[in-house]
Amino acid sequence: MLNDDRPVAVLGAGAWGTALALLIARGGRAVTLWTRDPAHAAALARDGENRARLPGLALDPRIRPTGRLGDAAGAGLIVAAVPAQGWRGVAGELRPYLGADVPVVLTAKGVERGTGLLPHETTREVLGEVPLALLTGPSFAADVARGLPTAVTLAMPDETTGLALCEALSGPAFRPYWSPDLTGAALGGAAKNVLAIACGIVMGRGFGESARAALTARGFAEIRRLAAALGGEETTLMGLSGLGDVVLTCTSTQSRNYRYGLALGEGQTPAGAADRAGGTVEGAWTAAAICERADRAGVEMPLAATVAQIVEGREDVDSAARRLMSRPLKAE
Numbered sequence: 001m002l003n004d005d006r007p008v009a010v011l012g013a014g015a016w017g018t019a020l021a022l023l024i025a026r027g028g029r030a031v032t033l034w035t036r037d038p039a040h041a042a043a044l045a046r047d048g049e050n051r052a053r054l055p056g057l058a059l060d061p062r063i064r065p066t067g068r069l070g071d072a073a074g075a076g077l078i079v080a081a082v083p084a085q086g087w088r089g090v091a092g093e094l095r096p097y098l099g100a101d102v103p104v105v106l107t108a109k110g111v112e113r114g115t116g117l118l119p120h121e122t123t124r125e126v127l128g129e130v131p132l133a134l135l136t137g138p139s140f141a142a143d144v145a146r147g148l149p150t151a152v153t154l155a156m157p158d159e160t161t162g163l164a165l166c167e168a169l170s171g172p173a174f175r176p177y178w179s180p181d182l183t184g185a186a187l188g189g190a191a192k193n194v195l196a197i198a199c200g201i202v203m204g205r206g207f208g209e210s211a212r213a214a215l216t217a218r219g220f221a222e223i224r225r226l227a228a229a230l231g232g233e234e235t236t237l238m239g240l241s242g243l244g245d246v247v248l249t250c251t252s253t254q255s256r257n258y259r260y261g262l263a264l265g266e267g268q269t270p271a272g273a274a275d276r277a278g279g280t281v282e283g284a285w286t287a288a289a290i291c292e293r294a295d296r297a298g299v300e301m302p303l304a305a306t307v308a309q310i311v312e313g314r315e316d317v318d319s320a321a322r323r324l325m326s327r328p329l330k331a332e
């Protein structure tokens, strides 16, 4: 299934899809790199690089860009790098082209608006019982594309296929660790984007490093509460896909979510902040969606709810800070 000669289809040719296509192609596999925009596919083929997202990094000759989703038919493995809000539609269009027992590796870090579903839950609704994995954890696209050392989580309940996927996707500088816990891994990846926005806001507003550390720890506590309520494992949250990605994205200006928060903290509008972040800001969409999901599970997420309020222009940063600091004192 995995060690055959069929190509790997990577869906979504943004920063992450392109980086993963490079990783897989360098491992010797042919890659079909699908983008919804045929003009973008033509530009990738013509330029030999993804100029908008990973400029200066040559595409491997084993990568074939395409604008036709039907070219994913015949792939031995699907890697989905489409943002969480767009994945349901793409998964539906993919269904007729998906071979029997072909594993689908999801990589989106978000919660679907309107349904509150994590990417693997959306996928189950659309594609049913396909072999499903989630690749997540601290990994900037540019770092992976440059071949810098990276370790990630590959979550899949089935251990045999999960370990085979770790092997298939590993490289000299790319190390996936298997976990059986899809829910914990997906929740950590989605929620850390919201927390990264909060940390960016705090730094952009000039509240200081102590405030950011407090926010990171209290935000991580609310993520763990929700994960536990949904059946995610504490060990997953304390690993690469939770703590690891929180550390990365809450501290680095390489993160688009963090940059978006920085701009909001500096007083930009949500639209202006999105422009400055550049590219997909999953946390901006996920903030309200994760709160809806938490409400249904009876879990309080005051920090995520505050990010949602600010992103939607319903509260300004200073009044949000005053409100959070005046909450009743309680046990940690």
Ligand SMILES: NC(=O)C1=CN([C@@H]2O[C@H](COP(=O)(O)OP(=O)(O)OC[C@H]3O[C@@H](n4cnc5c(N)ncnc54)[C@H](O)[C@@H]3O)[C@@H](O)[C@H]2O)C=CC1
Pocket: 012, 013, 014, 015, 016, 017, 035, 036, 053, 081, 082, 083, 084, 085, 086, 087, 089, 090, 107, 108, 109, 110, 139, 140, 141, 142, 278, 279, 280, 282
């Ligand atoms: N960039 C990174 O370092 C990492 C990103 N991710 C996740 O990967 C996902 C994709 O992010 P990036 O590639 O970085 O974003 P990006 O902004 O660079 O690219 C997103 C791509 O998805 C496409 N797209 C958007 N909506 C679509 C739809 N409805 N149907 C089809 N295609 C659609 C866009 O055309 C674009 O090519 C996000 O969930 C992100 O959280 C995960 C790990 C690392």
Ligand SMILES: O=C(CO)COP(=O)(O)O
Pocket: 109, 137, 138, 139, 140, 141, 193, 196, 245, 248, 249, 254, 255, 256, 257, 258, 280, 281, 282
């Ligand atoms: O998920 C990421 C790194 O692990 C990428 O973070 P941003 O989407 O905030 O850039």
